[in-house]
Amino acid sequence: MEVSVEFSAKLEAGIEQYEFKIKPLQADLEAYFSGIKKPHYLGKDAPFERPEGIESAEVHHLHVFIEGISCLDTWEKSKTSDSYIVYTYGYMNEDAHLVMAIIKDGAHKKCRNHSTMRDFKKIAEEFREKC
Numbered sequence: 001m002e003v004s005v006e007f008s009a010k011l012e013a014g015i016e017q018y019e020f021k022i023k024p025l026q027a028d029l030e031a032y033f034s035g036i037k038k039p040h041y042l043g044k045d046a047p048f049e050r051p052e053g054i055e056s057a058e059v060h061h062l063h064v065f066i067e068g069i070s071c072l073d074t075w076e077k078s079k080t081s082d083s084y085i086v087y088t089y090g091y092m093n094e095d096a097h098l099v100m101a102i103i104k105d106g107a108h109k110k111c112r113n114h115s116t117m118r119d120f121k122k123i124a125e126e127f128r129e130k131c
Contacts, residue, residue, distance in 0.1 A: 001095040003034040008100050008123065018102045019066070029085075032062075033097055041065045043079030051114050057124040058088050059100075061111065069105050082107050088124035090131025098127040 005026050007015065015022050028039040043063035048054050061084040064070075070081040084107040090096035100123050103110055110116055 001093060003030050003095045003097070005029045005033065005097045005099060008098065011099060011101060015102070018104050020102065029087075029097065029099065033089075033095070042085075043075065043081060048111065048117065048120075050112075051117055054117055054121050057121040058128065059086065059117070059120045059124045060088065061086050061107070064102070066104060084111070086111075086120055088127055091128040093131045096131040098124070100124065 007022065007026070012022060015025070028042070031037045032039065032042055041064055043065065045060060045062045048059045048061060063079060063081045064083045064085055065075050065081055066083045070083060074080055082105060084101075084103045085099055086101040086103065087097055087099045089098070100120055
């Protein structure tokens with residue numbers, strides 16, 4: 001199947017506040033998820049492991065380098081930052097992806113908030129059920 005990337009309605013409506021444009025970001029993520037290329041500003045990709053039970057919803061975070069916010073030394077060493085793209089993928093169609101959020105700064109702290117993570121889990125489960 002062909003890789004697809006969609007954005008939550010809330011994120012799509014306000015994406016420019018994160019200094020991204022929807023079409024180029026969508027194209028870069030489609031290239032990344034299909035294994036064609038990893039754009040220079042995308043880093044470490046990992047599933048969330050907390051809170052308990054989130055693993056089944058396949059909520060992942062992809063570190064993003066954002067000029068003026070991310071630490072260049074840390075980025076060059078480990079491709080990590082304090083900025084994330086939060087996403088999931090379909091249950092039956094693993095090539096269908098939903099970007100739920102972009103956390104521009106303070107991502108580690110924000111993602112320790114159980115309420116935030118429960119919201120991500122709920123959105124991911126709804127998306128995974130239809131895909």
